[in-house]
Amino acid sequence: MNDRLEDSAEVEPSWVTVDLAIFTVRSDRLMVLLIDRGREPYIGRAALPGGYVRKGETLRAGALRELREEAGIDGSRLHLEQLGAYGDPPRDPRGRVVTVAYLALGPDLPVPVGGTDAERAYWTPVSELLGVTDYLAFDHADILADALEEVRRKLEYTAIATAFCEESFALSELRTIYEVIWGQPLDPSNFRRKVLNTKGFVRPTGEQRLPATGRPAALYTRGHAWLLSPPLLRSGGHHA
Numbered sequence: 001m002n003d004r005l006e007d008s009a010e011v012e013p014s015w016v017t018v019d020l021a022i023f024t025v026r027s028d029r030l031m032v033l034l035i036d037r038g039r040e041p042y043i044g045r046a047a048l049p050g051g052y053v054r055k056g057e058t059l060r061a062g063a064l065r066e067l068r069e070e071a072g073i074d075g076s077r078l079h080l081e082q083l084g085a086y087g088d089p090p091r092d093p094r095g096r097v098v099t100v101a102y103l104a105l106g107p108d109l110p111v112p113v114g115g116t117d118a119e120r121a122y123w124t125p126v127s128e129l130l131g132v133t134d135y136l137a138f139d140h141a142d143i144l145a146d147a148l149e150e151v152r153r154k155l156e157y158t159a160i161a162t163a164f165c166e167e168s169f170a171l172s173e174l175r176t177i178y179e180v181i182w183g184q185p186l187d188p189s190n191f192r193r194k195v196l197n198t199k200g201f202v203r204p205t206g207e208q209r210l211p212a213t214g215r216p217a218a219l220y221t222r223g224h225a226w227l228l229s230p231p232l233l234r235s236g237g238h239h240a
Contacts, residue, residue: 019050021147200225
């Protein structure tokens with residue numbers, strides 16, 4: 001393999017940024033964190049939080065810093081993973097900017113506080129953004145759509161749903177996470193059976209929560225398994 005550049009004139013200067021699709025569930029709705037941009041390009045437009053990676057900074061450290069600076073949220077306790085890279089030449093009017101998108105999840109995250117180049121930061125229902133291509137700046141509508149589908153897919157095969165829950169939770173609360181993100185109701189009895197039959201998904205704490213009305217609800221916490229076997233499928237099926 002020849003790593004020498006044959007014609008340096010064909011090499012375009014480029015920059016690296018990080019953008020974050022941060023999801024939480026509030027009032028039984030899937031919410032994403034947005035900012036209103038406080039500077040050009042797209043000043044005043046809604047966008048996912050993010051920014052340039054600094055010299056000597058890792059991508060993950062840059063993502064955590066941007067989350068803290070633009071929204072006032074400590075991301076060290078969130079589920080944080082790389083979603084993918086986006087680098088189409090026209091995605092940023094400032095020049096060739098490649099962004100590495102991150103997916104972040106947390107339980108009922110606090111009201112964000114805008115900072116640095118974010119005019120304000122706020123939670124918006126994901127349902128209000130789907131199919132709207134010209135609302136978010138840059139290519140953030142594409143990043144959001146990809147992030148949502150990644151979460152929906154991972155709910156089937158991993159224990160990622162527990163990232164939206166507090167340390168202990170009732171199975172009805174876990175079911176709500178699935179219903180909100182998949183956008184479909186689930187039969188409570190079938191869901192309970194599937195969760196408890198999926199080895200290592202959850203484990204009982206031995207404690208109960210006393211609701212205002214009705215019977216006490218047994219509490220669970222995340223089990224030792226990350227990959228679910230058998231998985232819980234959106235279609236209502238369940239692999240053996």
